[in-house]
Amino acid sequence: MLTKEELKYFENKLLTIKQGIIDELESNHQLSLDVYGELSSYDNHFADTATELDEQEKQMMLYESSQKLLEDVNEALERIKNGTYGICIDTGEPISIYRLDALPYAKRxxxxxxxxxxxxxxxxxxxxxxxxxxxxxxxxxxxxxxxxxxxxxx
The missing domain is CATH 1.20.1070 (Rhopdopsin 7-helix transmembrane proteins)
Known part of the structure; x- marks a missing residue:
């Protein structure tokens, strides 16, 4: 079992990661609105439109990846609250502190x-x-x- 100090350490680490993800999501969302706006082919050459579409797909993949990471971080914070942080969700065994330090939202x-x-x-x-x-x-x-x-x- 983790000590109160260790739990506080991981909670702070997770909250820092969470804030970073939120900042990144907000920044990327604003960037995509500013740079890409609506995809319109009216005045664009088809290659320009394809490039814009490719960039939007990349942004969407990054957004989805960040959303998934945010979910994992929120789940880890919830496990800290309910006393199950650091315990594997599949086996019930303790997750090594080294793994948690490297990946504080690890659940297995x-x-x-x-x-x-x-x-x-x-x-x-x-x-x-x-x-x-x-x-x-x-x-x-x-x-x-x-x-x-x-x-x-x-």
Whole structure:
């Protein structure tokens, strides 16, 4: 278990990270409004429009990543309040102080995090395989229909 001093240390560290994320989100939001405004292709060359769209997609990815990090930090602060900070959410084992110092919003031990990531990647791979199989099935059905009924070029 962590001491009161250690909990206070991590709480301060998390609050500093949280404020940094909030500042960054506000700054990026204002920047995207100032620089990009509305995406309009009226006077733009298509390459300029594509560049603007690419930049907006990057900004959206950064925003989503920051939002996820903010959620993790808020969850860690909540765990400090309810007395479960520093305890792995999957195994109930203590998270090493070194891991918490490096990643104060960590909610799993290193071993549990590796297992979680492996399971998540396996699930993602299975979903992708299912989508590929479904696409192959759709192509097979399309080929069968073309063989049976021809296509519009015949």
């Amino acid at each position: 031990t290193m071993e549990a995090q590796k297992k979680y990531e492996e399971e998540t990647n396996l699930k993602r791979d299975q979903e992708e395989r299912y989508i590929e199989l479904d696409a192959d099935n759709d192509m097979r059905i399309d080929k069968e229909l073309q063989q049976k009924h021809g296509n519009s070029s015949h």
